[in-house]
Amino acid sequence: MPNCKTVVPYTGTKEQEEALQEIIAAHKGQSGATMPVLQAAQELFGYLPEEVQIMVAEGLDIPLSEVYGVASFYAQFTLNPKGKYQISLCLGTACYVKGAADVLTAIEKKLGISTGSITPDGTFSLDACRCIGACGLAPVMMINEDVYGCLTPDQIGAILDKYN
Amino acid sequence: METKQINLKIDHIPVAVPEGTTVLEAARSAGIKIPTLCYLKDLNEIGACRICVVEVKGARSLMASCVYPVSEGMEVFTNTEAVRKSRRLTLELILSNHRMECLTCSRSGSCELQQLALEFGVDTVRYYTGRPQPQPETSTLHLVRDNSKCVLCRRCAAACRKTQEVGVIGPNDRGFQTHIGSAFDRDLNEVDCVSCGQCVVACPTGALTVKDDTQQVWAALADPTKHVVVGAAPSVRVQLGECFGMPVGTNVEGKMLTALRRLGFDKVFDVNHAADMTIMEEGTEFLHRLQEGGTLPLITSCSPGWVRYCEQHHPDMLSHVSTCKSPQQMFGSLVKSYYAEQAGIDPKDIFVVSIMPCTAKKYEVKREEQRMANGCMPVDVSLTTQELARMITAAGLMFTQLPDGEVDPMLGMASGAGVIFGATGGVMEAALRTVVEVVTNGEMKPLEFKQVRGMQGVKEASFELPGKTVRVCVASGLANAKQVLDGVKSGALQYDFIEFMGCPGGCVNGGGQPVQSAEIRSFTDVRGLRAAALYSQDQRMTYRKSHENPYVQKIYSDYLEKPGSHKAHALLHCTYAPQKKYRV
Numbered sequence: 001m002p003n004c005k006t007v008v009p010y011t012g013t014k015e016q017e018e019a020l021q022e023i024i025a026a027h028k029g030q031s032g033a034t035m036p037v038l039q040a041a042q043e044l045f046g047y048l049p050e051e052v053q054i055m056v057a058e059g060l061d062i063p064l065s066e067v068y069g070v071a072s073f074y075a076q077f078t079l080n081p082k083g084k085y086q087i088s089l090c091l092g093t094a095c096y097v098k099g100a101a102d103v104l105t106a107i108e109k110k111l112g113i114s115t116g117s118i119t120p121d122g123t124f125s126l127d128a129c130r131c132i133g134a135c136g137l138a139p140v141m142m143i144n145e146d147v148y149g150c151l152t153p154d155q156i157g158a159i160l161d162k163y164n
Numbered sequence: 165m166e167t168k169q170i171n172l173k174i175d176h177i178p179v180a181v182p183e184g185t186t187v188l189e190a191a192r193s194a195g196i197k198i199p200t201l202c203y204l205k206d207l208n209e210i211g212a213c214r215i216c217v218v219e220v221k222g223a224r225s226l227m228a229s230c231v232y233p234v235s236e237g238m239e240v241f242t243n244t245e246a247v248r249k250s251r252r253l254t255l256e257l258i259l260s261n262h263r264m265e266c267l268t269c270s271r272s273g274s275c276e277l278q279q280l281a282l283e284f285g286v287d288t289v290r291y292y293t294g295r296p297q298p299q300p301e302t303s304t305l306h307l308v309r310d311n312s313k314c315v316l317c318r319r320c321a322a323a324c325r326k327t328q329e330v331g332v333i334g335p336n337d338r339g340f341q342t343h344i345g346s347a348f349d350r351d352l353n354e355v356d357c358v359s360c361g362q363c364v365v366a367c368p369t370g371a372l373t374v375k376d377d378t379q380q381v382w383a384a385l386a387d388p389t390k391h392v393v394v395g396a397a398p399s400v401r402v403q404l405g406e407c408f409g410m411p412v413g414t415n416v417e418g419k420m421l422t423a424l425r426r427l428g429f430d431k432v433f434d435v436n437h438a439a440d441m442t443i444m445e446e447g448t449e450f451l452h453r454l455q456e457g458g459t460l461p462l463i464t465s466c467s468p469g470w471v472r473y474c475e476q477h478h479p480d481m482l483s484h485v486s487t488c489k490s491p492q493q494m495f496g497s498l499v500k501s502y503y504a505e506q507a508g509i510d511p512k513d514i515f516v517v518s519i520m521p522c523t524a525k526k527y528e529v530k531r532e533e534q535r536m537a538n539g540c541m542p543v544d545v546s547l548t549t550q551e552l553a554r555m556i557t558a559a560g561l562m563f564t565q566l567p568d569g570e571v572d573p574m575l576g577m578a579s580g581a582g583v584i585f586g587a588t589g590g591v592m593e594a595a596l597r598t599v600v601e602v603v604t605n606g607e608m609k610p611l612e613f614k615q616v617r618g619m620q621g622v623k624e625a626s627f628e629l630p631g632k633t634v635r636v637c638v639a640s641g642l643a644n645a646k647q648v649l650d651g652v653k654s655g656a657l658q659y660d661f662i663e664f665m666g667c668p669g670g671c672v673n674g675g676g677q678p679v680q681s682a683e684i685r686s687f688t689d690v691r692g693l694r695a696a697a698l699y700s701q702d703q704r705m706t707y708r709k710s711h712e713n714p715y716v717q718k719i720y721s722d723y724l725e726k727p728g729s730h731k732a733h734a735l736l737h738c739t740y741a742p743q744k745k746y747r748v
Contacts, residue, residue: 050347050348050746050748051748053347054746054748062331063325063329063330063331063332063334063347064331064347064355064746065331065332065333065334065336065345065346065347065355066325066331066334067347068334068336068346068347068348069334069335069336069347072336072337072338073335073336073337073338074338
């Protein structure tokens, strides 16, 4: 599953949780409350871990599976926090035809995670994105602000090692 | 207010139906059956599967008839080339993604998808998705979830969310990745599934099936060191015949007893008798609470789906739940104590099988607080009605031709009060028949409490005891139970005695009942017909009140002293504890 349950421990603070409770209280009883509450929750926590989704489900008195169904349906929600180094690999048309899929497999293999998730130590998170406007360098990826172009799968090990 | 009649034509046939009727239902009134897959009347009307499409004159595209309302002058065509082609293509696309192991699928023969493929003459599938198929999920005691056979109709999710308001399963992810699962795709035994099996009842294919425990029973029957004892729940006898092509609502008690004996069970008892015992204990508990100022309302504890729901969702209400074990557990407890003693058999050599309309009973038999003082679990295996039918078929018994058999009376002879336990309101009525007579010391007239009968989700009534009006409530389906509980907690509703059954309509509509297609379930009152068969059996009984059952009286005089005695408590009661909803 691309956007699966996170492996990073929950680190939400009391302040964040209280802020979430206020948002829930403001929406309670309204139909269609799940979306705005989840949006606000993601704004607060940066992602939607199970602990947060349980607070939303309990607060709105709806089943957790319904909250999770919405959270996993929309691309705007993420179940994983972003890593210290955020890898964005372009899977746009140009990058794709130049072999981005093989590069992605190499990254997944090297980090032992799938697209949409994060390494257990929180160092790397991996996302696939659409065109970043550097088609001349295809296939291309960004790690935070660094851009890497003309990638081949065998370069991945050395590039990622630089960040460890 | 009178509903406006709408005139339309379906396949050139003039039809007049009330405003708001769907094209699908209007067509039925003209004798036209439109095929469906995701549709379950009143429960899942979402127009998702596109099997029920029809041509509507003037409309741009084909319309899903299950959600399309009629309008004045409308012309509908249900069987044009475009319609047939579309339905067939849809079916092929659904099948492209389906693990077609029909030969070994337990729903083969009762699968709605298979039936559609037959009806449409789909003998090859041109498409193949090539995606890896998910593996079956077998974490719970009561069902197997095999998403490789799921058609994403969402009938299970609707049953779980709407009927039961438990909502442990629903659609996850989107597009090609969409699948039915629990939150965070946890296994069902890690979430607050109550084991009611209503999802299994709703499933059109083999994606949700009852876990089969028949091999354990065959093994016990073949083991000469085991004394194998069986008893069936009240509602099983009004369901079992359906597995052999008999009409819904046929009472096959006599044939069932013969079948059980011919399968090789050493004793054929009846859980109806244990239901009478439950009334003696629960009625006494109610009177005790009423007279001594105990916690009221008292809530029944026969339905393990309800009990588990209460433990997880309303732990603050557990003190209201009766301490009585369910009839299944009382049955097993009495077999491995009273009967063992009378027959001179070591309880450890007795193997107790219960036949239940229920999937949650499979979970109940493994609950640790049910364990007896002698170390035994009261019931060894709980089979559903479906599984019993499978055993009967495997044994080559021609069920419809079996002669009527007799029960072994010691733990088998029951009163009519025990019989009606299988329908919503039945436990309440059975209890009232005994409670009123015990308190007033006179014969109750009329005997029947018809206010608590019927298939409505919530029923209430009140009756007079000397110096006290007793208010009772009966609800079935957990969504209805929740509604009543919320009222009780807020003080808006005040009752003394409440009967909850986890499944809508009670045990006659349990998760282990014979499979009936959406076609039957949508347009036949399946549970009402089964319940009617129970009430009619009650009317024919010699004894109709639990306390008049001589085999109940004998257990108390020989063994338990009196209802609610210390010994009865040790054997027939237990307590329930809060359970976590989430595993985080």
